Amino acid sequence: MSNPMRPPRAPRPSASLRPATTPTRRTGPAARSALPAAALTAALLLAGCSGTADTEPPGSTSAKVNPTSARATPTWAPVTGTPQVIPAVRDFRRADGRGWRPSKGARVVVPAGEKSNVADEAQRMARDLGLTVVYGDQTVQPGDIEVKITGKSGAQANNVPVQGAADEAYTLTADGTRLTLTAPTDAGIFYGTRTVKQAVRAAGGLPEGTIQDRPGRPQRGMSLDNARKPYTQDWIEARIREIADLKLNQFQLHFSDDQGFRIQSDTHPEIVSADHLTKAQIRQIVALAGSLHISVVPELDSPGHLGAVLEHHPDLLLHRASGSVVPGSIDISNPKAAPLIDSLLKEMSELFTSPEGAPAYWHLGGDEYQALLSSTPSTTYPQLTRAARQKYGPNGTLKDLTTGWLNGRQKTVEAKGKNRIEAWNDGFFSSPRVSPDKNRMVDYWTGKEGGHRDPSSFLREGRNVMNFNDEYLYYVLGEPNQFVYPTGQRIYESWTPLVIRGTQPVSVPASMTGPDRIPGARFAIWSDRAQAQTQAQVAAGIRLPLAALAQKTWDPRTPALSWTGFKALADRV
Numbered sequence: 001m002s003n004p005m006r007p008p009r010a011p012r013p014s015a016s017l018r019p020a021t022t023p024t025r026r027t028g029p030a031a032r033s034a035l036p037a038a039a040l041t042a043a044l045l046l047a048g049c050s051g052t053a054d055t056e057p058p059g060s061t062s063a064k065v066n067p068t069s070a071r072a073t074p075t076w077a078p079v080t081g082t083p084q085v086i087p088a089v090r091d092f093r094r095a096d097g098r099g100w101r102p103s104k105g106a107r108v109v110v111p112a113g114e115k116s117n118v119a120d121e122a123q124r125m126a127r128d129l130g131l132t133v134v135y136g137d138q139t140v141q142p143g144d145i146e147v148k149i150t151g152k153s154g155a156q157a158n159n160v161p162v163q164g165a166a167d168e169a170y171t172l173t174a175d176g177t178r179l180t181l182t183a184p185t186d187a188g189i190f191y192g193t194r195t196v197k198q199a200v201r202a203a204g205g206l207p208e209g210t211i212q213d214r215p216g217r218p219q220r221g222m223s224l225d226n227a228r229k230p231y232t233q234d235w236i237e238a239r240i241r242e243i244a245d246l247k248l249n250q251f252q253l254h255f256s257d258d259q260g261f262r263i264q265s266d267t268h269p270e271i272v273s274a275d276h277l278t279k280a281q282i283r284q285i286v287a288l289a290g291s292l293h294i295s296v297v298p299e300l301d302s303p304g305h306l307g308a309v310l311e312h313h314p315d316l317l318l319h320r321a322s323g324s325v326v327p328g329s330i331d332i333s334n335p336k337a338a339p340l341i342d343s344l345l346k347e348m349s350e351l352f353t354s355p356e357g358a359p360a361y362w363h364l365g366g367d368e369y370q371a372l373l374s375s376t377p378s379t380t381y382p383q384l385t386r387a388a389r390q391k392y393g394p395n396g397t398l399k400d401l402t403t404g405w406l407n408g409r410q411k412t413v414e415a416k417g418k419n420r421i422e423a424w425n426d427g428f429f430s431s432p433r434v435s436p437d438k439n440r441m442v443d444y445w446t447g448k449e450g451g452h453r454d455p456s457s458f459l460r461e462g463r464n465v466m467n468f469n470d471e472y473l474y475y476v477l478g479e480p481n482q483f484v485y486p487t488g489q490r491i492y493e494s495w496t497p498l499v500i501r502g503t504q505p506v507s508v509p510a511s512m513t514g515p516d517r518i519p520g521a522r523f524a525i526w527s528d529r530a531q532a533q534t535q536a537q538v539a540a541g542i543r544l545p546l547a548a549l550a551q552k553t554w555d556p557r558t559p560a561l562s563w564t565g566f567k568a569l570a571d572r573v
Contacts, residue, residue, distance in 0.1 A: 073142040073177055074103040076205075084202035085195050086547050086573055087247060087554035088561070089213045097208030100174040102129045102200060106143035110135045117158045117186040120291065122147045125193040129200060145179040145196070147189060161249075161295045161358045162187045162218075165515060168249075169214035172196070174206045187293045191247050198245070198573040217497055217520035219466065220553040221250025221294070222546060227257035227308070229477065229527030230275040235535045237288055242543075244292035245573075246550035251289055252297040252363060252522055255348075258307025258328040259530070267347045268340075270312040282351045290355075297422070298352045301365025302341050303330045303405055313340060318371060320380050326370045332405045333387035342412045349416035362418040363443070366406050366427020371398055392433045399429040403436055410437050422466065426452055438462075445524070446470045447501040455500040459512045467500050467521035473549070475542055478529025486523075488544030488570075489563045496552055497521050523549045544570060 079099030083089050108122045114135040125145070126133045140146045162168055162185055170183035170192035181192040195213065199206045222243050224231065240251055255262045260273035263282055277285075289296050307328035310317050316337050318329040330337050345362075354360035371381050377398045378385040388396035391404065410421050421437065425444040428436050430453075442458045445468040458465050467473070472495040476483040497520060498505035498513050506513065523546055525538060533541065547570045551559060559566065 071105050071141045071143065074101075074106070076101045076103065079174075079203060079205040079207045081203070081207060083195065083199050083206055083211060084569055084573070085198040086566070086570055087551040088559065089195065089211045090555055091212045092207075092209055093212075094207065094209040095175070097174070097176060099205055099207040099209075100143075100145075100177060100179040101205035102131060103143040103177075106131050106145070107138075107141070108133045109138045109140050109144050109146045111137065111146070111148055116149070118147050118149055118189045120158070121186055121189045121193055124190075125196060128193070128197045140178055140180075142177045145181060148180070148182045149186065149189065150182050150184055159186065159290050159293065160355045161290075161293070163359070165215045165218040168218070168247075169212070170195075172206065172211040172213075174208050174210075179206065187249075190244075190293050194245050194247055202569060202572045215247065215554045216556040217515050217518070217553045219250055219520035219522075220248045220550065221252065221297075221520070221522040222248060222542075223252035223254065223297075223299075223468070223522045223524040225254045225257070225525060225527040226262050226277075227255055227527070228259040229530035230260065230262055230273070230277075231535055233277060233281045233285065235539070236285055239539065240285070240289050240292060240294060243546060243550075244294055246547060247554060248546070248550055249293055250295050250297055250361075250520075250522060252299060252524075254299045254301065254363075256300050256308060256344075257305045259527075261308040263348065263351070265344065265347060267343050268309075268312075271309045271344075273308060279351055286352055295354070295359060295361055296352055297361040297363050298348060299363035299365055300341075300345060300348060301363075301367070302409060303332050303337075303402065304328055304367065304369040305365060306330050306341075309340070309344070316340065318381070318384075321382055329370050331383065332401060333383045338405070338408060341409060345409060345412045346416055349413055349418060354417070359420045360418045361420045361422070362413040364406050364409050364413075364421065364423040364427070364440075366402075367424035367445075368426065369402055372402060372426075396433060397431065400431050400434045402427070403429055403431065403434045406440075407434070407437050410440060425455070425458070425465075428453070428458070428463075441466055441519075443468050443522075444500050445474070455506050456508045459506065459508045459517055464517055464519060465500060466519060467497050468524055469495070469500055469502075469521075470524075471502055472499070473521060473523045473545075474526060475524065475538075475545065476526045476528050477538070478532035480528050485541055486545050488546075488548040488567070491545055491548035491552060492559065492563055492566060496556070520553050521549060 076098060079101060082092050108126045108131050110116060110119055110122045110133060112118060122133050167185045168187050168191055170181065170188035172192050172195060173180045181189060183189045183192060195211065196206065222239065224236070243251065261271045262273055262276045264276060264278045265272050286296050305328055310328065310330060316330050316334055318326040318331040320326065349362065371377060371384060374380045381398065384398050384401055388398055388401040392400045406423055406427055413421065421439060422441045422443050425442050428442055442463050442465045444455045444465050446452065447454060455465050472486055472491050474483060475486055479485060494503065496505065497518050500506045523542065525542060544567065561569065
């Protein structure tokens, strides 16, 4: 996914900013931004919030009943300006009042009870803010936060991935020192809690008024190449928490490549790299992601990028007519090839589980199969040509054979319950003999290699296209092949989900560019030169690009903040 050559980029001018529609934002004291959540809450409580003392330690969730007497109305300096969060809220209607801040004795009130879908979201917010949680029929008192699910979705199973952006909407109202959070699903409730957490970090609280917020694109996330460079479970989980706070909802894990196979395998233990994640660790990662409303998208790439597997199955390596080996490529004409990969797909599929009825993702890879780059495929790879003609007739081609390979692997993972299938754009080909499965989404990363189709062609033929634009969204360790590390500023000022290839929006009618056709984007970390950066350096390098991606996939409007203002806010939240 990271081999195309490209010329050095010229500096990009800043995008024009949308005129502010609200008074100038003000921030809390600068020193507050450096405090961790618990210390920040303590500082706020000492800064003039009055009321009865806490009866339990901060973050306790054991309280079940009201205090014996009503709590006095807390007092604090008004929270001014607009909510200060990333991504910015879509709509804020200001009202007169002092806003809301966390205060001594304040509680998170969950009318639906301790076993409701929103209980875990309420508990998480309470821990973030140093508050207590109470359940059931409670009187909402001054300083409290009330959390409620609206509509029919409250009856669904807990932490089920949502079907679309409408399910991620939420409303927050700060009124008379009380805060009310409502949403149609627990995912919306979760995003509302992230807004509260960030607003407290950035400005001490929320201004008086009502927030109505929702994402512009339903799929927003990060992709990690854990195959070339192994990352620890702790690092991965820290990134999952980070993207969850930014309201990103997908984490793609590329766990197999030429340099390593990084997940424990019981069916083929011989292929597993020494530095790998155990099945127990993967289950823990998947569980954490699910609790934070993040879908995991596993990727086992084929028929290329299989070097770590084929090192132990050399009989399946692709050979040229000259006898030379094509590193990392499996010979898809060999009758033993599909059973090997299918056995791995079945085993790995059982690790990456999803609740019944929920989206269940799988990424087939399909990119950079080296045989497809040959100018003389019939003479260079005669065995592939023979297999293609045997299967698809005298005009069968290597592209037909490769398309059939991916279709077969898709059937394998679908039989294991996967219903959202993806592949890289250079694994899709047009042919009258065989077509890529119509339910497979195009993950468009590059148009720089020869023969690649423009993203507009995929949209015009009715396919959905996920944006992985390597011009903006590819963080390639070591910057090989003229890649340069993407910056948050360039994403923030120059990129939108419609810029799928190069630097210009895709040229199709507007009816083809909505969230139903371009569902969103992922920021990809590729570990081509694994030693070029440490895990800590990678985490630092991707922080602002992820924040910028979150902003641009959540809100389709031109950002109100300048890049300088946005970066300063990112440093606080």
